[in-house]
Amino acid sequence: MRTYQTEVLVIGGGATGTGVAYDLAQRGFKTILVEKRDLTHGTTGRYHGLLHSGGRYVVKDPKAATECIEENRILRRIMPHCLEDTGGFFVTTPWDDPDFGDRFMEACQATGVPCEEISVAQMLREEPLLNPKISRCFRVPDAAADSFLATQCVAEAARQYGAEVLIYHEVIRVIREGDRVIGVVCHDLVKDEEVSILADMVVNASGAWAGKIAHMVGLEVSVMPGKGVMVAANHRVVNTVVNRCKMPSDGDIIVPVHTVAVIGTTDQRVADPEHFAIERWEIDLMLEEGDKLVPGFRQMRMLRAWAGVRPLYQETKVADTRDVTRAYTLLDHETRDGVMGFITITGGKWTTFRQMAQVTADRVCEKLGVERPCRTHEEPLPALFESDRHTANGYHYLGARLTDIESHKSYGDLVCECELATRAVVEQAIRDGNAHTLDDIRRDVRLGMGPCQGGFCTYRVTGLLHLWRQTPVTESNVALRDFLQERWKGLKPVLWGAQLKQERLDEFIYLSVLNADHLPGEKASRLGPVMYEEEVNNE
Amino acid sequence: MNDVLVIGAGLSGLVAAWQAVENGRSVRVVAKGWGITHWHAGCIDVLGYYPLDNPEPVVALETAVSRLATEHPQHPYALIRLDNLQTAIEAFKALCATANYPLHGSLTRNWLLPSALGTFRPTCLAPATMIAGDLTDNTPMLIVGFSRWLDFAPALVADNLTHQGIQATHVTLDLPSLRQRKIVTALTIANLMETPAFRAELVNALKPYLSKAGRIGFPAVLGYTQATAVHQTLQKELGRPVFEIPTLPPSIPGMRLHHILLHTIRQKGGMVLEGLEATAATTQNGRITGLYTSAATRHRLHHAHHFILATGGILGGGITTNYTGEITETIFNLPLSTPVNRQSWFRRDFLDPQGHPIYQTGVRVNQQLQPLNENGQPIYENLQAIGTILANWEPIRERSLEGVALATGFIAGRGKTVTSHKTQTTSTSN
Structure with a gap:
């Protein structure tokens, strides 16, 4: 079994976990982050993309409102x-x-x-x-806020400070020695093998999944998925x-x-x-x-x-999830449950991820007996893509990609016309982002997220993926089929009118013209989408 | 006043118009835009997979179509006779041969030709430019792509073919003529292919890769209106069989068929008006008397003796849906056979072999292709519906879209069945 030894292991590649890994790495800790799918695959990549001013909570949850506006100001400065x-x-x-x-x-x-x-x-x-x-x-x-890009930037900053980010590593067991958590065993979904990671400290930053991870340690943490x-x-x-x-x-x-x-x-x-x-x-x-x-x-x-x-955390049970506080919770399992080497950070919202990471890293310092101040609120995060350098007063603006294409005269190099994703950024995502699936590339460069929902770019990007990865063709085939299914997953609930027409065109292209339903190899891979449950038909 | 007004200029509509002018009828076609010809593989798929859960392609085509017609009496193929399909195919082949763009194949057996993913595409009729790709022959192939153009991925094609037992290698050419352009499309390359200079550049660039290749596969961009000449010249210059593989849309081979049909209709006096969206009809005593169209500048009323509805299904725009789950035929508000509610429109998986129930939605017709009401009676004596607006089939899963479009367009355009049937209808309704 492949084994890693680290000081701190962070579980969860959402905004919080990535933020924690960055903060710890910046403070000098040897840090590994594990995420069971791709970064942002959980809640971070599935929210509406709001950077809260705090207004939403001023009446109902003033504490959360104040946290929001403080972080709002910081994030505007650093990213x-x-x-x-x-x-x-x-x-x-x-x-x-x-x-x-x-x-x-x-x-x-x-x-x-x-x-x-x-x-x-x-x-x-x-x-x-x-x-x-x-x-x-x-x-x-x-x-x-672009929570995909933001998380990528935070992860890149963490890597620059020496952190290791292991995606498609799903925690299947927590290793416990008496009253102390000493590491985890992961399933590497890409290589389909087990990997053990030993750590002085394990941070459970798995958001809505925090209860599941705590359960592996034998602890009761009540996180209501809302x-x-x-x-x-x-x-x-x-x-x-x-x-x-x-x-x-x-x-x-x-x-x-x-x-x-x-x-x-x-x-x-x-x-x-x-x-x-x-x-x-x-x-x-x-x-x-x-x-x-x-x-x-x-x-x-x-x-x-x-x-x-x-991820809504509450020690006492409440019927309506809206009444649960949006403020975050840090659980020190040593004081709470008598289990050492393990802390849980959950709750909160995207806007406050940095602050959550800060208090978590503070606690890790305390546990490991060192004093190192947080600097994440001071240091700007790196830009990853060329088009990120086209900004309006430092902020992203809608015309940034077009400006980039116009300045490079790369009109003919579009892989995804809807989202103006060029061949250069797609290839960068494949090479540097170590993409395993087309959906990984989508999260990096917004591929296939426009009106045709991958109708044209799915084929093109499969061609590029196949060219760059040099893997057996059946892996490229299943990557294409997984992505078609992944786009279908989100289209199905809103298919009517023009979008249904569009989807029928996509079917026509992938079945009639390309015969993708008869590609050799697996029909779906373990890296493919987890479908929503079918709704019970009551009509 | 025209004899025939065809609504829609996809494959079925243009075939109907062509047959109408061939049979001496005066024709006007009104269309919002072009149809499937600009998207499809440029082949006539009659039936590729049957039954749908059988992953093996149909080989003996005639037998499979007969079986389908028997087992699915509501299917368009069950409504039209097999000999009509046969006649339509022969006539279409003759048309394309006359236009110096011969199609090969018959109902005896399907071709298996490579797709742009390197899968085996079953089809009935393929242009001469494609048939050297025949996958029942295992001559080694070289698959050629172009570096500035991502709508065709030669490595994917070659590696999938090799995986399935057809030896294939690939090369991506970085040609100066393409490199100097900012935007390269299928049409850019197709037009360049018609110039000797570009072909020379291509042939020279290919020379180092030819040794092991028994035949050479290109994306389907070997010329637009001069495709046959381009194809023959390349075969001669490269000294081996050359074939085209259909690419992502827009489809050059589809546009060639479109061009042939359009040219023939116009040459024989038919009128094809693009950019006119049909909006509503006037009716009297169970007959359509006129059709309204709207364009940017004005509304217009068209009169004709016969009307042929070829607006397509959900893909073509002849049928629309909305968020409440309503499904509507857009011009005549014809009754549609539909799945009961929005939750049962789809299956779980995009590529489900049975297809999604919503797409079986369509207009039910009789053997004369007249739309029927709930009681199975023709609604309008002088209206026929053809192509993908018809109900109770899954053209994409079956790979039967062009076959049904061709056969139903042929029958409706020819008009003979309708004429002979007119007395019948009158007698039954009396």
Whole structure:
């Protein structure tokens, strides 16, 4: 069995785990991170992409609101190229309590979230598609975040400080020696072999999966996976993050992210972070709520739906997951359970990942008896791609990729026309990103995320992957089939109208023209997508 | 007033218009845009897989089509007679041969030709430019690609063919003529292929790789309107059989067929109007009397004796769906046979061999291709529906799209069945 020895092992390649690994590596610890799939595969890659101003929580969860605005300011400083400075609105629609606006303003002041009321006329000048029946509008410093890119940048920074990031390494056992956790055994999904990693300290940063990992140690950690469904519309219907000015509820936000606009979200408690359905009522609700903010939203073309699971930690059981605090939790299992060498960080939200990493790394220092200060709030994160260098006041902006293509005159080198992913960035993702699946490349370069959902680029990128990896052709074949299935997974819940037509074209290309359903080799691999559960048909 | 108004200019619509002009009928085609010809492999697939869960391709085509027609009495092939399919295929071959772009094949047996993934594509009729790729022959191949163009991946083709027992190597050529261009498309290369200078550049670049290759496979970009000449010249200059492999759309071989049909229809006096979207119809006493189209500038009403609906299914745009689960035929609001609710539209896997139930949606017709109401009676005496708007088949899983489009377009365009049937309909309704 392959064996590693390290000082700190971090479990989980989401925003939190990657942040912890970076922080620890920066403080000089020998660090290994393991992730069972690709980075951001869990909750980080499946949220709506909001950098919270804190506005969402000012009334209901002031502690979370303050954390958000503090981190908002820091992230704008250290990773502006991963953020789009869209700004945010909180708007009172005819369906919302008209008095909530005043409470909202007061709570913003109390928590330190900057907030300014603007006229509805001004709001409509900036966002002409918003419902003209909106009665009040408050401006807050929300922004749109690219959680894929941000996590890649943090991981790259961690690597630069010497950390090792092992993707497709799934923890299958935790090694315990008496009252001490001394390491884990992973299944390397790519090589299909077991790997043991011994560490002085193991950090469980597996988010919604934290309960499962703790269970392997024999500990009870109650993390409620709160499922949230999101739908991406084919257009950037707004250029500003738009929130409903009311208590948090389903379908209360539209976030413009890159070329699309994402509406979210529902909140359903699920038993298992891995197995759940996207239900029709959830999609219908998103369309209905979207229509209240942007009249006509329902009739627009939807590209895709997905669901993520929020890691909501609570020691006592609460029925409605919305009432669980959004603030994070650090569990020291030595004081809590008498088990040494093991701590859990869970809860929280993407916006506060850096702070969560900081307190976790502080605790690791304490446990290992060293004093090394955190510097992650000071040091800017690296840019990974050439186009990340095209910015608006340091921030990412929608035209960045086009500017890059125009400045390099690389019009003919597009692998994905929808998302303007060039051959150069795809090849960089294959080589440097050590991509195993087409979905890994998608997360790195946003391939196949536009209107045709991989109709054209799937073939092209399979060709490039095959060329660069030099693996047996059956591996390229299954990579193609896995990706077709992965795109299908998110299309299925929103297939009607123009998108159904598009999908039929994709079928025509991959079956009639390319005969991909008769490729030699496996039909699906263990690196392929985990499908949503089929909804029970009640009609 | 025209004898025939065809709505839609995909394969079935153009075949109907061609047959109509051939049979002395005056024709107008109105179409929002072009159809499947710009996407498909440029072959006539009649039936590639049957039954659908059988992963082995159909070889004995005629037997398989007969069996399908018997086992699936609602399938379009069950509604039209096999001899009609046969006649349509022969007539289409004759048309293409006259246009100096011969198609080869017959209902006796399917070809097995390489796809751009190196899989074995079963098809009935293939252009002469493709048939040297025959995979029942194991002559070693060299697969050629172009470095500036990602719509054809020669390594994938060659490695998959080799994996399946056909010895194949590959080369990607970095030709100066392509390197100097900012944008290289299938059409760029197809047009360049018609110039002797580019062909010389290509042949020279290929020389070092030829020794072991018994035949040479290119992406299907060997000329557009001069394909036969380009193909023959390359075979001569390279001294071995040369064949084309269909690529990602747009499809050059499909566009060649489109060009032949369009040219023939226009030459024989038919009118094809692109950019006119049919929106609604006027009817009187169980007949269609007129069809409205809209374009950027104005609405227009077209009159004709007969109307042929060839707007395509969900892919073509003849059938639309919305988020509430409604499924609609866009022009005449014809009744559709559909799966019951939105949850049963799809199966779990994208590549499920049975296909997704939603795509079986379509217009039910009788043997004369007249759309039927819920009671099985023709709705309009002078309306026929052809091609992928028809119900109860899975053209993509079966690889039967072009076969059905060709046969139903042929029958409707020829019009004889309708004429002879008209008296029948009258007598039954009396």
